Amino acid sequence: MASFSHLPAELVEYIVNYLSQSDKYAFCRLNKALNQLAIPFLYRHVDLFIPPGNKLPRIDRFCLNIINDSRTAGRVESIRLGLCSGEGVKEGQRWLPRDRHFNDEEMFDKAMNGLNNRILFTAGIFLRNAIGMREYSSYAALILLFLPSLRRLELADYKSATFDHVHTVLSNLNKKNPWNRRHPSGAFIDALSHIKEVSLNIDRHSGVAYPRENSHYSLDHILHIMCIEKLEMSIPDGRNPIRRPLVSNFQQTNITTLIIRHSGSLSEILQLLLSCVPKLRSFTYEIHHDCGGKENTAPRLIDLPAWIDSLRQVRETLEILVFSAEYCDTSKYFFAQPRIGDKFHGYLDLTSFERLHTLEAPFPFLTGDVEFSITTEIYALLPPNLRHLSLRPDLSHAQLPFPFDVSILPSALTFEESKTEAQHMMNARMDVSYMFQASLTLLDYAPDLETISVWQPADASLEWFDGQVADFATTCKNKNVNGKIITPMLLRRKKVEHRDLIKEVTVFDRVNPVRGHVEKFFRQEWEGRPLGLASQYHLHALRSHMVQLHR
Structure with a gap:
């Protein structure tokens, strides 16, 4: 049987592309030749999610690697940061334990030099302190500052505590903030301009929805990344549907694809968000309501005429519309479902959507x-x-x-x-x-x-x-x-x-x-x-x- 060393390089690359992150890492350690082939794939899609058991990934080592090697940083196309949706994973600040084999002084010095060159904002002192304390959120914020070619960003954060510093960095992109008198550098703006896709509170690996009563759903800081073309997110509704808008202030974006997964049927809070996406071509909404043993008293969980009223804002551009619906009670057998x-209530009247050519x-x-x-x-x-x-x-x-x-x-x-x-x-x-x-x-x-x-x-x-x-x-x-x-x-x-x-x-x-x-x-x-x-x-x-x- 032929070994990897005897296979054509193109075939080896094809195989490596389908390996998991851990398997790619093991593959890189086989020999120098395979290491050179696999390294670009190892860093192409980086997974730094916090798994069940709350064992923190070595985000500090990854952060130091991309600061030391701009070529490695340039290979990263997508990254997952935050909490997985598994049971037992809770929101909150996290600090990596001290490691005598990791040079924290080198990490801190190089981070400070990078911050001076990449971003200036009034809350920077808090980020510097968090780096010294080895806080997960501080490394996540640094990673965003040092990745020059990132195209897809996946963030999962119940109530923003896990990502305090990431939210701060993105919020300071808003020049209208009264407290923000210093602005990000051109290098940081250029790095963010490569991000075309953002996923917020979606665990694409397991597919399991995050707890609805805990999820973070403000979008203002995310929409400051002006070059986003595809936004995927979840809107929690818990037992009592939220009524606050997803966006506090109008800001025009370049989003063409909007995907909202396992969320309540909350068309009324989408009004301002839809006004921020004048180029929207594809819209997917996955309605999910789990009774959880309690009967919902809301008179209309799914109000289709209300949905049509909301979607009329994007009628001139919308080409693809996808709806799915799941009304269930996970505490009961399938044959005892409500x-x-x-x-x-109602049905979809799409006769005025002349550009719509695909419907699911x-x-x-x-x-x-x-x-x-x-x-x-x-x-x-x-x-x-x-x-x-x-x-x-x-x-x-x-x-x-x-x-x-x-x-x-x-x-x-x-x-x-x-x-x-x-x-x-x-x-x-x-x-x-x-x-x-x-x-x-x-x-x-x-x-x-x-x-x-x-x-x-x-x-x-x-x-x-x-x-x-x-x-x-x-x-x-x-x-x-x-x-x-x-x-x-x-x-x-x-x-x-x-x-x-x-x-x-x-x-x-x-x-x-x-x-x-x-x-x-x-x-x-x-x-x-x-x-x-x-x-x-x-x-x-x-x-x-x-x-x-x-x-």
Whole structure:
């Protein structure tokens, strides 16, 4: 068997690109030749998240490395800083323990020289003191000052205490602050100008939402990074939805893609934020509400006419709109889940959104029928120039079921529980039949449609029958529309790491109509849209060992 040393350099680089951060580090230590190949990949995507157990990563060593070597600093394209979403990780200040093998005096002296050359602000003395105390936040702030080519910044911070100094540095970019009489240097402004993507309070590795009652949601300091084109964030709502705006003062930005994940349906607090994104082309909102054993008394958790009122600010530029919805109670079995009922109001009227060409939404958002009644007439008000339509099973009885492992229970399900489970699964199959018929009906409302994609339920036992897939393909062929079936793989692979993996099956391709079914897999993004939406309940089920892994 050939060793790595015998493989072409291009192949080795391809392999290294898929390794985890720790594996890349181990690979670099094999020999000098492989070290030279792997070092650029080791520093390309840096992960300094604080994991469960609160063991701090050696952010001090990384900070000193990039201060000492500008070439290494220039290799960093993305960095993750802050708290992971695992249980037991709490907000607050953190200090790295003293290390006799680390030269703190050298770190401090070089940091001071760098600060004098890169930034001037009135609160600088506090940052200097924090560096001497080995505070995690101070190193994070230094890293932002010394990375010249950073393109993606991921920050996760419940209440800002973990990132006090990062927030201070970014807040001082605002020249309108009355206390800020000294301004950042040109070198610092130039470094920040390379940041095109920012993620705030999103754990992309686990996909798990942060605690809603603790999350930090002010955006003013983030929007001071004026060259951001893509912003991904979470808006917590806890038990009582917040009503403060995300942005205190209007400031125009260059953001074209806005992704808001596992958040409450809070259209009213988006008004000022949407006014700050006049170039917005793609908007994704993942509505997530976990009852947590308590019934919400709000009359309208999802008010679609209110959403349309908010989105009218970006009507002239919006091209891609994605909605997902998850209403659940993680304290209950899937067959005992609450129904959203009259807390869902209205439907999407997108007839005035002339630039909107791609739409992904749950069926009720288009039909207004959250009960999935087969007798309800469908009057979808789609965008006039819609070309790509994707339909989700969200809010149906088929959304939350999973292969339930009863062996974890102290005793078998009661007769009433078994009866409720059977009734729920029967309702789920009826909803799936409704979604099949509604998909064919919606094709008549978009005469210029090029592609229709229909998501299948997470549980493989509820997906369309072969006959339904064949009828769907035939209808797409008759209307000359690309037909695709989208299958989420989380419950099919039954591993948390597959939360954002899907299988796309093209059942009819109008460019090549004689070709049979074509399967492709996508992870993280699909046709420019984020994956892993509406999966918090199933992630909880997997972490709680309720999913039957073998059957």
